[in-house]
Amino acid sequence: MPGISFDRAVDYYDATRGYPPGVAEQLRDAIVATLSLSRQARLIEAGVGTGRIALPFLEAGYFYVGVDLSRRMMDQLRRKLDRRPYRAHLVCGDVMRLPVSDAAFDVGIMVHVLHLVEDWRQVLDEVRRVLRSDGAIVLISDERDGQQDAFPAPRAQVLKAWSAILDELNVPPEQRRDGAPHGLDERFREHLQTRGAGVERLTLLTYRQHPQTVRSVAQRYQERMYSSCWVLPDDVHAEAARRLQRWVDEHPAPDAVYEPPARIDAMIARWR
Ligand SMILES: C[S@@+](CC[C@H](N)C(=O)[O-])C[C@H]1O[C@@H](n2cnc3c(N)ncnc32)[C@H](O)[C@@H]1O
16 A cells, blocks of 8 residues: 555545635745746646645646546546646656656645655655756645634644543554654655755745634544544544544533634755
8 A cells, every 4th residue: 555545535625624715825826936936847746636735836827747546636626627728737646656757847745645655755755756956845734733812723622632532542553653754744854855955944824724613623533534533443433533522522612613823834855
């Protein structure tokens, strides 16, 4: 298994992971400005999914190749493109063996994919292989667990409760995918530096998340909307979901609505 296909997530991915209006376009603009990209730049995204990151680049006329294990996720992106003359090339394949030739791109983008693949080092090396000698790799992470009015975001509260429940249930590390590197793990920087890149880390933008409550976030864990829930055995997940419901029932304000602050951070590797 080279990675985790998101076929099963296609019906709810955009509703649960999509950015509020305008944020994806701001993200594109921040990447373009940070890398001083010209309109002729050629981009490739490993794990393109439904095009949450890709679509604004395509709408702005960039040449963009997306690779993904999940045909269904890319079909969703195709529907959004709706035969408009965008320069999108969507390829069903494994990002550990990119089906493209060497040195063909200026920028390689990866967002929430390296924790899913069998060997993230191989993916970084593959993306480097398909970049020109002065290309750049952009790794992006959503940091969504900010505070609002002194309260941790519902997502952070639920994640903490969920982890405590998995501890109580003695769920072993391999069923929690604890070893997988998340966000902008420093191991990515170290690996890219060994490949000769200069690596910097920066915040690209901040925004307010969609309105959310403790109950609505807990429901996503209970309905197995996150890939971390897919690897749990069914009976363990069912028991964890029951315990999480008890925690929600005892929460002092499970239906209080928050629009917590969030940031989009990037790790950028450049070769000159
Ligand atoms: C969390 S989604 C992220 C999608 C997109 N980058 C975004 O930020 O919305 C991860 C995507 O990576 C894909 N994926 C996982 N392992 C893969 C692999 N080895 N090769 C290609 N795609 C993979 C999944 O099918 C899924 O569409």
